[in-house]
Amino acid sequence: MSRPTKITAMHVKDIRFPTSLEKDGSDAMHTAPDHSVAYVILETDGDLQGTGTTFTCGRGTEIVCFAADTMKNRVVGRRLDDIFNNFGAYWHEITCDSQFRWIGPEKGVTHLATAAVVNALWDLWAKMEGKPLWKMLVDMEPEKLVNCLDFSYIEDVLTKDEAVAMLKKKDATKDKREAEMLKTGYPIYTTSCGWLGYSDEKITKLATEAMSQGFSRFKMKVGKDLQDDIRRAAIFRKCVDANQVWGVQDAIDWMTALAPYKPLWIEEPTSPDDILGHAAIAKALNPLGIGVATGEMCQNRVMFKQFLQANALQFCQIDACRLGGVNEVLTVILMAAKFNVPVCPHAGGVGLCELVQHYSFFDYIRCSGSLENRMTEFADHLHKEMCAPVKVRDGHYMPPQAPGFLVGIVPDVQKAYEYPDGSAWLDLFEKGLFKRDHDHEDN
């Protein structure tokens, strides 16, 4: 097999799944999402390809694809050694393009696009090393790993030297934790029983099934109707997720009413940008035993820094595609470890479970060294569509062994669900179940 030396081409696909039909993935804000991805493939002069995705919710995917496509000229033709030997500097270069940066910076569509491209590079690198991403990160020399990160704007709370020291400190005992992960896996919770559009009967049936499969932790969606939420909270309780529907005082009042059901956290209680609002909610709810969780829409490491500084979150929910890929996610995991805040990654979207598992293994083995108050999300749909679906055993993710970041979608599925001309979509249009984008108000 010939080892790649440079990127020769980049392709971007808009792949969407009609999850709104069954209300999979629905919440109080996103009432009918179609879980989708901007799908990036990097071709090389060798035998390997890199694949990266960014999770989106249907309409809008084409915009992220367009943004990713415009990044081609910063990727194609580049030598892989130049990228991987100076990955932190390369990441800085692509996120600081002097013109592209104006429509970010480091947030929104451009950052979602960055994630897909950057994650494809990490997938390729891990395949070249012959390791799953988590294992490559666990084995990498601390200095080399830290060289992949961009510390701009966060050096007031975490320096390169401090990050190296943190990794070195944990390295003495990492083999033990790696063996533990290989044996028992990383604890997870499921969101799949609690999507907002599901009936009470469906929730009860799914929760019962999940318990028989070894799940003991659940998340339910809230925020549409308080009486509905109270009734459902009695069916199962643990974490609740409002997906940004409330103002600060609404969040405090609503959650005070749900407090008797003892939720561990309230997720995204208000605007994801309102750091001080989250801090006020946390201050009011922490005494009731409820923590604040957020991060799936936290734009970048700078905002995470402030959330941590302001004591505005008790559970840090990194997302594999909202931040600008592995390089930036690792800085947030390190900052969270410094503040002793548990990282509980967000994974309610296609490909996210497959991606975030790598972060949880890395976090436990090499960074936090703790499982206390930590669990990663699992959502039960769109796995058979993946080339290497997550392995779940007794409510735990089991570490994957195949090389790469492992977010590839089965080729026939890619073809069928490519929007709008894949056969599955043509069929849905023909049946009148969907209208093409721009032909309708809403599905």
Ligand SMILES: C[C@H](O)[C@@H](O)CC(=O)C(=O)O
């Ligand atoms: C629209 C998405 O499905 C969202 O509801 C996911 C989410 O908030 C979560 O998994 O948490």
Ligand SMILES: [Mg+2]
């Ligand atoms: Mg959520």
